[in-house]
Amino acid sequence: MKNQKLTFVGYFLVIPLIFFVSALLWRWGIKRTDIGVVLTDGLAILGIYYLLISVIGSARVARS
Numbered sequence: 001m002k003n004q005k006l007t008f009v010g011y012f013l014v015i016p017l018i019f020f021v022s023a024l025l026w027r028w029g030i031k032r033t034d035i036g037v038v039l040t041d042g043l044a045i046l047g048i049y050y051l052l053i054s055v056i057g058s059a060r061v062a063r064s
Contacts (some may be wrong), residue, residue: 010052016046 023042027033 011057012050016049020046036040 010062023045024038027041028035028038
């Protein structure tokens, strides 16, 4: 059970948060891209990521 909680925290909270903060810092902070473009691109990528992780996670649960 504890391993499942760590997997959830890693895949659904830590990795996306690190990606979003780093994309925000790089594209908006350093490259000076428009904040609207940075937010929409980052959130779109996170949406695709969550969709893929959900499908993979449900396939793993159904297989076990």
